[in-house]
Every structure is written in structure tokens, then in C-alpha cells.
Amino acid sequence: MAMQTKERPVANGVVLDLAGDLTYANREQFKTAVEAIRQKGCRHLILNMAEVRFVDSSGLGLLALVSQNFKLSQAKVSMLKPQSYVREIMSLANIQKLIPVYDNEQDALAGQQKAA
Amino acid sequence: MREAPGNDGNGEMSESGTRDASRETLHEPRLTRDASRTTLDAPVAGQTVLVIDDEPTARVALVARLKRLGYRVLQADNGKAGLDILRYERPDLTILDWMMPEMDGPSFCEVVRQDPALLSSQILMMTSNDQPEQIAEGLARGADDFLSKAASKYEITARVQAGIRAAALIRRLEDVTAEIRRKQEALERELQSAARYVESLLPASGNIAPGVRMVCLYRPSLGLGGDLFNVVPWSDDLLGLYLLDASGHGVSPALRSASFATFLRRESLLRHVGSSDPGAVLTEANKHFPLTENGHYFTIVFATLDVRCHTLSYATAGHSGAFLHRHSGEVCRMARPNLPLGFDPSTVYGTEVLSVEPGDRLYVLSDGLYEVPDSTGNLWGQDRLEQLIRTLGHRPLTEVLSGAVTEAVRWLGHEQFPDDVAVMALELTEADTHA
Numbered sequence: 001m002a003m004q005t006k007e008r009p010v011a012n013g014v015v016l017d018l019a020g021d022l023t024y025a026n027r028e029q030f031k032t033a034v035e036a037i038r039q040k041g042c043r044h045l046i047l048n049m050a051e052v053r054f055v056d057s058s059g060l061g062l063l064a065l066v067s068q069n070f071k072l073s074q075a076k077v078s079m080l081k082p083q084s085y086v087r088e089i090m091s092l093a094n095i096q097k098l099i100p101v102y103d104n105e106q107d108a109l110a111g112q113q114k115a116a
Numbered sequence: 117m118r119e120a121p122g123n124d125g126n127g128e129m130s131e132s133g134t135r136d137a138s139r140e141t142l143h144e145p146r147l148t149r150d151a152s153r154t155t156l157d158a159p160v161a162g163q164t165v166l167v168i169d170d171e172p173t174a175r176v177a178l179v180a181r182l183k184r185l186g187y188r189v190l191q192a193d194n195g196k197a198g199l200d201i202l203r204y205e206r207p208d209l210t211i212l213d214w215m216m217p218e219m220d221g222p223s224f225c226e227v228v229r230q231d232p233a234l235l236s237s238q239i240l241m242m243t244s245n246d247q248p249e250q251i252a253e254g255l256a257r258g259a260d261d262f263l264s265k266a267a268s269k270y271e272i273t274a275r276v277q278a279g280i281r282a283a284a285l286i287r288r289l290e291d292v293t294a295e296i297r298r299k300q301e302a303l304e305r306e307l308q309s310a311a312r313y314v315e316s317l318l319p320a321s322g323n324i325a326p327g328v329r330m331v332c333l334y335r336p337s338l339g340l341g342g343d344l345f346n347v348v349p350w351s352d353d354l355l356g357l358y359l360l361d362a363s364g365h366g367v368s369p370a371l372r373s374a375s376f377a378t379f380l381r382r383e384s385l386l387r388h389v390g391s392s393d394p395g396a397v398l399t400e401a402n403k404h405f406p407l408t409e410n411g412h413y414f415t416i417v418f419a420t421l422d423v424r425c426h427t428l429s430y431a432t433a434g435h436s437g438a439f440l441h442r443h444s445g446e447v448c449r450m451a452r453p454n455l456p457l458g459f460d461p462s463t464v465y466g467t468e469v470l471s472v473e474p475g476d477r478l479y480v481l482s483d484g485l486y487e488v489p490d491s492t493g494n495l496w497g498q499d500r501l502e503q504l505i506r507t508l509g510h511r512p513l514t515e516v517l518s519g520a521v522t523e524a525v526r527w528l529g530h531e532q533f534p535d536d537v538a539v540m541a542l543e544l545t546e547a548d549t550h551a
Contacts, residue, residue: 024364027411053493057363057483057535058411060434064459065411085495093415093434094453098460 002026005033010109013044015080019051022059030059034066043075046108047099049082055089067098078108163280164188164205168198168224169213169242174265178211178272185273195219199227202234208283209276211263214243214254225258236290238283240275304339307367311340314370317377318345319540321514325349327423327474327545331513333521335484335537342369343482343538344377353424356382356392359480359540360416361435369412372405376414379404394418394431395467398457402433402465407458414457417450417480421472421542428470428478433457436498437482439505443475447502477513478542479505484535485520488528496527513541 003020014037022030037045045066055063063079070077079101082090090096102108165187169175175191182189190205192198195212196219202210214221221241228234241259243250244266251262260282263275314336321331324347332345342362350356358380362369378384379401385392389400397418407413417438419430432438434456440448448470455463472478486501504523508516517539525531 054495056487057361057415060456061363061407061411061413064407064413064456068407092436092451092453093459094455097455 003029005029007033007037010046010105013046013109014040014042015046015048015105017048017051021054021056022049022052022062023054023056024058027058027062030062038070038073038075041073044109045070045075045077046080046102046105047077048080048105049086050080052086053083055086060089060093060095063095064098078102078111080105080108162188163209163283164190164207165276165280166190166192166198166201166205166207166210168192168195168210168216168221170194170216171213174213181269181272182276185276187276195221195224198224202228202237206237208287209238209240209279211240211242211276212259214241214245214250221259222254222257225254229258236286238279238286240279307338307340310367310370311336314340314344314374317374319347324542325355325423328355328421329513329543329545331517331541331543333517333537333539335521335533337484337533337536338365340366340370341536341538342366342373343484343536344373345480345538345540346377346380347540347542348382350382350392350420353422354392355421355423355542356419357421357480357540357542358416358418359435359437359482359538360414361437361482361484361536361538362414363412364410365535372408372412372414376401376405376416380418392420393467394420394429395465398431398433398465399463402457402463403461405457406461413459415483416457419478419480421478423544426472426544428472429467430470431465431467433463433465434459437480437485439479439502440470440472441477441479441505443473443510445506445509447506449498449502472544474544474546475510476544477510479539480541481539482536484533484537485524485539487535488524488533490527491529496524500527513543517541 003018003022003026006017008015008017016033016037020026034045067077077099079099081103082101090101165182167175167178167182167189169178170193175193179189179191190201190207192201195216198210198212212221212224225239225241228237228239239259240261240263241254242263242265244264246262246264254262261275261279263272315334318334319330319332322329324330330347334341334343336343342364343360345359347355347357360373360376362373379388382392385397389396398416405414415433415435417430417432417435419428421428428440430438430450432451433454436451438450440450442448450468452468454465486496486498488496501520504520505516508519
């Protein structure tokens with residue numbers, strides 16, 4: 001399944017609404033969208049995963065890469081509302097250690113992590 | 117790549133072109149200049165035109181004109197003889213009369229378009245009855261262009277040049293396609309050779325130590341895989357084993373896996389880690405194999421099995437595929453939630469220890485076996501795999517493995533797994549001499 005990305009500026013950051021699968025086939029599209037946001041000097045990227053059905057091993061690597069790259073730019077990455085299967089993959093790979101997971105945008109912006 | 121000319125004596129055919137026709141072309145210098153400007157690569161003199169016409173006067177006149185333009189010209193007085201020449205000489209352009217005995221022009225075109233060896237031939241159909249319906253029929257039956265018998269010499273020249281131009285483009289396309297195919301084949305041979313090397317790194321199924329039987333399965337999705345596993349006796353009592361999965365497909369993950377396998381050799385571990393403790397090994401490996409610039413990484417399960425003390429020590433890094441199927445029937449998922457290798461250099465991986473008994477089975481595998489989607493995108497998943505292992509009980513290991521593949525294939529709907537599949541299963545047998 002292809003992926004759609006939509007950028008949405010919010011106070012002190014950018015929400016990237018993702019729809020589709022975050023997989024090997026869609027890696028270039030995801031990288032391009034995220035890199036464009038980083039280059040603009042974004043301080044906080046919030047990946048809205050509500051419409052992402054599946055993340056494969058390549059997608060997982062991309063998330064780790066994005067987290068590392070934003071850290072180098074003194075910026076942070078958060079994740080919003082992963083679906084249950086994606087949440088399971090994230091938690092098996094302990095991704096929340098690198099990318100905090102939030103259930104709503106306000107908490108993500110405030111940086112208050114609830115139990116994911 | 118033309119074949120040798122045939123010599124079947126059918127009809128009136130002859131090679132009547134001259135290679136030093138350039139002098140004749142001086143009579144029409146303007147047209148020659150046009151030809152050299154508009155045709156690709158080869159000079160006009162190197163190009164061949166076949167004229168097929170049963171009417172000698174018209175044919176001779178056209179042949180003479182084409183020769184003056186510098187073409188090598190072949191001729192035939194009927195469609196059947198023309199086909200033979202077309203087949204053996206592969207001229208750049210065929211000029212074809214509509215009305216002919218035996219095989220008329222449109223029938224000739226139909227035969228050519230159905231023959232894979234000839235179908236790219238350029239055909240210019242010639243007729244005195246050039247009504248729009250007839251032109252449409254001729255094009256529909258396979259001609260590329262039309263030429264009225266009443267056409268001026270300039271029009272004839274221009275249409276011939278247009279046909280030659282198209283023929284040159286098609287030839288170039290065919291040459292490039294053949295070249296790509298040759299290179300592709302060479303590349304595939306290289307990949308197959310690399311795949312054989314990777315497979316040579318894998319252990320063979322069988323009794324790997326007293327009281328331990330191993331069965332394994334390896335199905336790379338692209339011929340060359342990024343999954344790798346091994347089990348090696350480190351001493352009389354201790355086995356070292358791992359299964360790793362490099363993200364991505366093809367050459368790059370295969371190279372990274374082979375390099376990782378070298379790191380995981382016992383002498384290398386003693387040098388780099390100073391111990392064979394699974395947690396310590398992964399903690400050190402995590403520093404040696406950072407995330408690549410494209411976000412590629414490894415997941416791994418690494419274990420040591422002490423067959424005398426009956427203990428299994430292991431560590432996992434972002435790797436879910438590790439089950440212990442106990443003789444009692446209990447299936448234990450061994451993986452702990454933790455980061456894959458390379459995600460965070462400060463990660464410390466811990467060692468877990470389980471006691472094992474004869475009859476217990478250890479399965480280590482890559483997610484390629486269970487992360488397979490059905491036609492609606494639902495994944496087969498670990499739960500179904502675990503259930504299958506439970507259901508097949510303690511049937512022979514090979515049956516459990518082939519049963520798992522059969523079920524995954526049934527779920528997938530075809531045999532082509534989207535990712536590499538690797539499974540290594542170890543069974544502690546009752547015949548444990550150390551027990």
C-alpha cells in the first residue's frame with residue numbers, strides 16, 4: 001500500500017500525518033518528507049501514525065534514523081497514536097526509548113508521556 | 117546480427133546495390149545531405165532496402181532511384197520470395213507493392229507481424245489505388261507507412277528516409293535491450309555465486325553435538341539473503357549459536373551479514389568481547405554495527421547452550437523469533453522487548469538463562485516466516501506460528517518446519533515469500549550421553 005504524507009505546522013513543531021504503510025517500498029517518500037522538515041529547522045517532529053497500518057523492518061530502521069538525525073540537529077521526534085499492531089512492533093523493538101509515544105497531540109506538544 | 121543470405125532461387129532476386137554508390141548520389145546532392153542529417157549512425161551506403169513488386173518496370177525504376185540515393189538494394193517479384201530475403205538479409209526497409217500474385221502486400225505484412233524474428237521490420241506499402249479506406253486497411257494489417265505510386269521523387273526520398281530513420285531507432289533499441297539482457301544475466305550469475313557462498317556459511321542439519329540434533333531451513337527472497345545463522349560446538353559441552361536478520365534485501369544486507377558472521381566467530385568474540393556471555397556479545401556488537409546511512413541494521417538472537425548443565429543462556433536485540441518448546445508442551449517466547457543493534461550505542465543487552473531438558477526444542481527464526489500477509493494484508497503472525505508449533509507437538513523437527521512453511525504459504529496464497537526466511541531448530545535428544 002502506498003503512503004501519503006501531509007505536513008501540518010503547529011506551535012513549536014510540525015505534525016507529519018502519515019497514511020499507508022511505512023515499509024521498504026515507501027522509504028524514499030518518507031525520507032524525503034521528513035528530511036524536508038528537518039532542513040527547515042524544525043525543533044519537534046510529531047509523526048502521526050493513526051493511519052499507518054503496518055511498519056516493516058525497513059520502516060523501523062527509518063524511524064531510528066530519523067530520531068538520530070533530529071538529535072544531531074538538537075531537535076526531537078515524537079510519535080502519535082500508533083495502531084495496535086504498529087504499537088506492538090514498536091514495543092517489541094523498544095522504540096519508545098528513542099521516540100516517545102503519545103495518545104494525543106496536546107500531550108505530544110507538551111512532552112508529557114503517558115504510559116504507551 | 118544478420119544471418120547469411122539464403123540462396124533458394126525463388127523468384128527474381130539479386131543484390132544489385134553498389135558500395136561505391138556515393139559518386140552517383142552526387143546527382144542529387146541536396147537529398148544526400150538530408151539523408152546524412154536525418155538518419156542515425158550508419159552512412160546511407162551501409163543501409164539496405166528491399167523492393168518487392170511484381171511489375172518489372174516500376175520495380176526497376178524504383179531500384180535505380182534508391183541506388184542513386186546510395187542504398188544497397190535487394191529485390192523480389194513476389195511476396196513469398198520477398199519474405200525469404202527479409203528473413204535472411206534483414207533489410208532496414210522493405211518497400212512493398214499491394215497487388216501481387218501468390219502473396220499480396222497486406223498478407224505479407226500480416227505474416228511479418230506475427231513472426232517474432234521479423235515483426236520489427238519497417239514496411240512501406242506502395243499502391244496506385246491510394247484511397248483513405250485502402251490506406252487504413254494497409255496500416256491496420258501491418259504496414260508502417262504508405263507511398264503512392266504517383267508520388268514525386270522528393271516524396272519517395274523523404275518517405276524512404278523516414279522509414280530508415282525508424283528502422284535505425286528500432287535497431288538501436290534492440291541492441292540496447294540485448295546488451296541489458298547480457299549484463300543482467302552476468303549480474304545474476306554473480307549473485308548466484310554470492311548466494312552459494314552465503315549458503316556455504318550455513319551449518320548442515322544433523323547431530324551437531326552429543327544429545328543435540330539440529331534442523332534448519334533457509335529461503336532467501338532474492339537469491340541472496342540477509343539472514344544468517346550458525347551453531348558451533350565451542351567445547352565438548354558448550355554450543356554457540358545465533359540467528360541474525362539484516363534489514364533490507366539483496367547484496368548489501370548479505371555483505372553486512374557475512375561481515376557480522378565473522379565478528380561472531382569464537383576467536384573474534386574472545387578478542388573483541390573477552391567473553392562468550394550473550395549479553396556482553398550483543399552489547400559489544402551494538403557498538404561495532406551502527407545504523408547505516410540508509411537506516412539498515414541487524415536484529416539477532418545469540419545463545420550458548422550448555423549441554424552438560426542443561427542451561428540455555430541467550431540475549432536478543434530487537435529480534436522476536438525465538439521460542440522454547442518444552443517437552444511438557446509449554447511454548448515459551450524468549451524475546452525481550454529491546455532495541456535492534458545500532459539504534460542506540462549506549463544500549464546494554466542483558467543475558468537471560470533458562471534451564472532445558474532432553475525433549476525440549478529451541479526455535480530461532482527470522483520474521484520472514486511469520487510476517488507474511490494474506491490477500492487483504494493481514495499477517496500470519498507469531499501467534500499462529502506458536503499455535504502451529506503446539507499443534508504439531510513433538511513430531512519430527514523436519515515435519516514441524518515444513519508444516520510451518522506450508523501454513524505460511526497457504527496464508528500467503530503463493531510460494532514467493534516477501535522476505536528472507538531462516539529457521540534453525542535444535543532438539544535436546546533423550547540420548548544425551550552427558551545426562
